[in-house]
Amino acid sequence: MKNLTIWLLAILLSGCTSFAYTNKRFVPDKTYSGRASFNIEEDRGNEKVLTLLALSGGGSRAAYFSASVMLRLQDVFEDIDLLKEIDLISSVSGGSLPAAYYCISMDPGATKGAVKSNRLWNNSTVKRLMARNYLYKWIGNWFWPTNIFKYWFTSYDRSDIMAQTFSDNLYDKRTFGNDLRFRDLNPERPYLIINATDATEQRADCSNTVRHFGEVFTFTHEDFKSQLHSNIDRYKISRAVMASAAFPAVFNYMTLRDYCNRRYVHVFDGGNSDNLGLKSLSTVIDLNRDKYKKIIVILVDSHVEAKGIDNKEYDPRSLFSYVMDMNMMDSFDSLLEANRLDLLDKFESESKNDNTMEFWHIKFDDVKDSDLRKKLNKIPTNFMISKSKDKNHLDLIDRAVNDLISKGNPKLDLIRQILAE
Numbered sequence: 001m002k003n004l005t006i007w008l009l010a011i012l013l014s015g016c017t018s019f020a021y022t023n024k025r026f027v028p029d030k031t032y033s034g035r036a037s038f039n040i041e042e043d044r045g046n047e048k049v050l051t052l053l054a055l056s057g058g059g060s061r062a063a064y065f066s067a068s069v070m071l072r073l074q075d076v077f078e079d080i081d082l083l084k085e086i087d088l089i090s091s092v093s094g095g096s097l098p099a100a101y102y103c104i105s106m107d108p109g110a111t112k113g114a115v116k117s118n119r120l121w122n123n124s125t126v127k128r129l130m131a132r133n134y135l136y137k138w139i140g141n142w143f144w145p146t147n148i149f150k151y152w153f154t155s156y157d158r159s160d161i162m163a164q165t166f167s168d169n170l171y172d173k174r175t176f177g178n179d180l181r182f183r184d185l186n187p188e189r190p191y192l193i194i195n196a197t198d199a200t201e202q203r204a205d206c207s208n209t210v211r212h213f214g215e216v217f218t219f220t221h222e223d224f225k226s227q228l229h230s231n232i233d234r235y236k237i238s239r240a241v242m243a244s245a246a247f248p249a250v251f252n253y254m255t256l257r258d259y260c261n262r263r264y265v266h267v268f269d270g271g272n273s274d275n276l277g278l279k280s281l282s283t284v285i286d287l288n289r290d291k292y293k294k295i296i297v298i299l300v301d302s303h304v305e306a307k308g309i310d311n312k313e314y315d316p317r318s319l320f321s322y323v324m325d326m327n328m329m330d331s332f333d334s335l336l337e338a339n340r341l342d343l344l345d346k347f348e349s350e351s352k353n354d355n356t357m358e359f360w361h362i363k364f365d366d367v368k369d370s371d372l373r374k375k376l377n378k379i380p381t382n383f384m385i386s387k388s389k390d391k392n393h394l395d396l397i398d399r400a401v402n403d404l405i406s407k408g409n410p411k412l413d414l415i416r417q418i419l420a421e
Contacts, residue, residue: 020155021257021264022239023230032221035103035185035192036232038280039222040288044190045085046419050292052284053086053190054277055095057245057270058302060385062094064130065302065397069362070098071123072405077416085419086298088191088284090277092270093245094302094381096194097170098130100237103189104171104180116184118173129170131394134383138165157252159242162383167238182219182240183233193280194219195270196243199253206260216273217265218280219243229259244270245383275336276301278343285357294356294418297347301363303340304377306333358418360411367400376400 033041045051055066073082091099105121106114119125141147141161150156172178185192198217205211205227217223219240224232243254246268253266273279276299285295344361351359364376379385379393386393405412 019150019160021255022236023224023228023256024234025257025259026225026229026231034182034221034233035187035189036182036194036219037191037221038193038218038284038287040087040191040284040291042187044087046421048292048421049085049294049296049419050285050288051085051087051296051419052281052298053089054281054297054299055089055091055099056277056299056301056303057093057095057275057381058304059094059245059381060130060134060383061304061379061381061393061397062302063097064127064385064394065401066091066095066300067098067101067126067130068397068401069300069405070102071126072401076405076407076412080416080420082416082419086190088193088281090193090195090280090284091244092195092275092277093247094383095277095300096241096244096270097166098126099192100194100241101126101129101170103185103192104237105189106186115186116178117171117180119171127394131385131387132169133385134162134165134169136384137169138162138383141165155255158250159246159252159254160239162245162251163236163239163242163254166241167236171238180237181233182235182237184237193277193284194240194244195274195277195280196240196246196254196267197270197273199266199268200264203258203261203263203265214273216270216279217267227258227260228256228265230257243267247381248272271336273339274343275303275340276343278347282346292356294358296415296418297351297357297359298415299347299359299361301361303363304379304381306337358411358415360415362404364400367403369399369403372396372399372403 040050056062070083076082089099089103101119102121104115104117105119108120108122112118138161141164142151147156147161151161167179171180196217196219198211198213198215200211201213203211206229207226209226211227219232219235221232224230224235239254242251246252246254248269251268253268256265256267258265278299281297289295347359351357364373367373367376375396379396
C-alpha cells in the first residue's frame, strides 16, 4: 500500500505537464522523406497532373461520406482507379478519420506486415469503421480507473481520451495496442495534411514569423519544424486527427510544446479556420505548380444547411435562453458559412480563369432527389451516426454517393479524360 501511495504521489506531482503535450524536440537528420508534407516529391498516377483531394469536416457524417466517395472513385471506371491518382489529401475534422485511415492502410492482396497498421482498405472494413459509434466508446473510456485518475489530477483531458479511442478502435488492430505515428504512414499512399486551428495568442515562431490566433495549423513536417522545432514523424496520428476534430465546448485544446520559445501552442477544430481543407491546398498548389501541366482539385464537402430559427415562431427563445441566448451559436455558424463561401468562390473563380486547373465540388446540394437532399441535411454533426431502420443515415449517404459519383457526370468524365492522357 505504501509503494502504491508513493507511486500515485509521484504521478500527481509531475501531472501538471506530464500529459500536456507529447511532441518531441526536433532532431536533425537526413532530408525529410515522410508523407506529412506540403512538398510533393513522389507522384502517384499521371506524373503530368497534380491531383489533390480535400475532405471537409462534419463529424461521422463527413467520415462516412468522404470514405464512401473515396471507395467509389476506385471502381466507378473499369480502366482507371481514380483514388490511386490522388497525390495529396488535405483533411479537416471528421474528414480526417478516413484520410488518415487510407494513408496508414494497405490494399487487399498486399503482403501481411507491409504496413505497420495491418489495416485493410476495402469496402466492408472502411464503412464499418467510419460508421462506428466513437462517442459512446469515448464516454465509456472516461471510466477506466487510469483515465479517471489522470483526468482529475493531471493535464490529461477529454481530447486525450478521444485520441486514444481513435487509436485503439480505428487505426490499430493489434491485440496489445500500437499507437501509430506519422512515420508509419504507407509510403505508397498520398501525402497527408491534417488541418487544425491555432488558438494561441499572437507569437513569433522559430524563424521570427508572426503567427496569429485563428490561423490554420497543419500536422506537417513544415509546421512542426518552423513553429515548434519538433519532429512530426514521432507524433501520434490519432492525436492529430483529434486536434483537427476538437469541436469547441465538447473537446479541449490539443497542446503542443514550442521548443524554440519554451512555450506552448494550443490547437483545436480545424473547421474554425477552414472547414474545407482548401487553404492548405492553395499552399500546395503554389509550391508545386511548376512541376505539372494540369492541376485537379476534388473537394468532398459534407456541409449541411444550418437549421436556423423557425419562421413560425414569434418568440425564438428556449428555456435556456432566459439565462443565456443561444444566438451566439448562430453567430458562430454564420461566420463559418461566410468563410466557407469565400474559399469556394476563390477556387471556382480560379478554375474558370485558369485552363490548367479543374475544380470538382462534390456536395449534397447536387443530389437530384429533393426528398433525399432534405434527409441528408438533417444528419447531425457528431461522432455517432444512426443505423436504425427508420432513420438509416448510412443508406442515405450511400444513395447520395451513387448519384453523385456516376458515369455520365460531366466533371467526372473530364477528370478521367485528363488523367488518361
